[in-house]
Amino acid sequence: MEIHDRQDPTQRYSHPFTHELKLTTTQKVRGAVLGAVLFPLRVVLAALFFLMMWPLARLRLAGLSEADRARPVQGWRLWLLHTPVLLLSRAVFFSLGFLWIRVRGRQAGRAEAPLLAVGPHSSFLDILVLLPAGLPTVVSRSENCSLPVIGALLEFNQSLLVSRTDADSRRQCAAQLRERLTSNGRWPQMLIFPEGTTSNGTVLIKYKPGAFMAGVPVQPVLLHYPNKLDTVRWTWKGTSWVQALWHTTSQLYTNMTVEFLPVYTPSQEERADPALYADNVQKLMAQALGIPATDYVMESQRPVRKLGCLSLPTPSPARETLLLLQRHGVSDMVAILKVMIDSCQSHQDLLISADQLTSLLGLTDRQTATKICNLYSEGEQTDLRQLAVSLAAVSGLLPVKSLIDMAFTLYDGGSKGSLTAVEFGDLMGALLGCIQPQSNRLYKELSSRGQPTPDDLRVLLTEHPTYQKLLPQYLQPEEANGNTERASRNRTALSNKKTT
Secondary structure, rough: OOOOOOEEEOOOOOOOOOOOOOOOOOHHHHHHHHHHHHHHHHHHHHHHHHHHHHHHHHHHOOOOOHHEEEEEEEOHHHHHHHHHHHHHHHHHHHHHOOEEEEEEOOOOOOOOEEEEEEEOOOOOHHHHHHHHOOOOOOEHHHHHOOOOOOHHHHOOOOOOOOOOOOHHHHHHHHHHHHHHOOOOOOOOOOEEEOOOOOOOOOOOOOOHHHHHHOOOEEEEEEEOOOOOOOOOOOOOEEEEEHHHHHHHHHOOOEEEEEEEEEOOOOOOHHHHHHHHHHHHHHHHHHHHHHOEEEEEEEOEEEEEEEEEOOEOOOOOHHHHHHHHHHHOOOOOOHHHHHHHHHHHHHHOOOOOHHHHHHHOOOOOOHHHHHHHHHOOOOOEEEEEEHHHHEEEEEEEEHHHHHHHHHHHHEEEEEEEEOOHHHHHHHHHHHOOOOOOOOHHHHHHHHHOOOOOOHHHHHHHHHOOHHHHHHHHHHHHOOOOOOOOOHHHHHHHHHHHHHHO
16 A cells, blocks of 8 residues: 655644743633642642552562563463553543543454554653553663653563664564564554654654564554643653643643554555555554654754655754854855865864854854854864855855865865765765764665765766755755856855865
């Protein structure tokens, strides 16, 4: 089954990793009054129910060997303890104000759909979906095992644990997930949030393909919060988890609807291509929700869009830098680029501090230089080559061939006319303004006939069916905005300055 994409939503929506709850004065006063009473009462009640679950959760696997723990629990440990923990879990959320959970559709059995894919993932409160689904098993970060009560509940659930920073742990988790999903009903259903992180719910971000590698049927599950105030969202920036908990518990009640869609059975093509399978399920769920399916992901704590193997930071550091320079009164970008390129080619220190950048660009405000450095790195130093290449790319002051030649000159160590894998990764990171974790995959494709040359990269960026979208749709040189004549004059000026 294949679902065709609709209009590119990333051109119409800002990135979905920010959520700010806007309250009127009346709502603030009402929330403060109700919160003063309801917040402590509800949190204390939830904590008591959690504490009551703790010994029951520990009892389920108590006394079992590691081998027995690796098999689905059976017998009295299953039927005697499952219902009390389910009821106490419901009591936790009831005490937090989730008085009703509305359910639409029919949940498929484990044999019909071993996998439940839930979206959009907006909050830590989304785990409430486990209750109407009958406590299916989940995948969780291994660090959560050390949390009081939560660790015991993960053990009770026989959850799969993964360390996001450990490649071996990720591989082991993927193998265990596949084993469970293909166990022909021996293991309970698995529930995943395929987005992998929370968003503001206005779009679906790109689904991770890991759980779809097993190629088994999946039942999509939609989460709705039909409330006047959108209090539950907790994202990368904006409302914190404490604020989300405060605002949610300060309401008299919070509505939640869980909607089970029909089971999605993958085609042979989708079974062979987990990424395609994940994308098509994402588009199906987005269509049912009436929101766009996008290619946004969180990568190294930074919002990016995915284009093949490339990560496109959102917002673009180079565009943010251009705005900072314009606000500072810098208008002659030709001169700025000339200074940076000359400094790079003079073989001076390529790592430049905020103080050095202030002096180099003739800025009167060190704070502007510090902000620019922070856009590209975590400290107050940045690679001047990265700054020069990314600004040249987004400003449209160089044609594609000249831009690639300039970037090659800066990153071709030894002036050999080609790039190593490390140099290629650094160049692509400079072009886009952030580290490219998957640049090796693209390098292998590009270097099938030898180390890539400037012509190879030019062909990639102008003729490849995927990557030819990079320049016009992301970097957007000035011609894309109708400023062809001005761009031509600026290019001529920059070329003249480079030859003098």
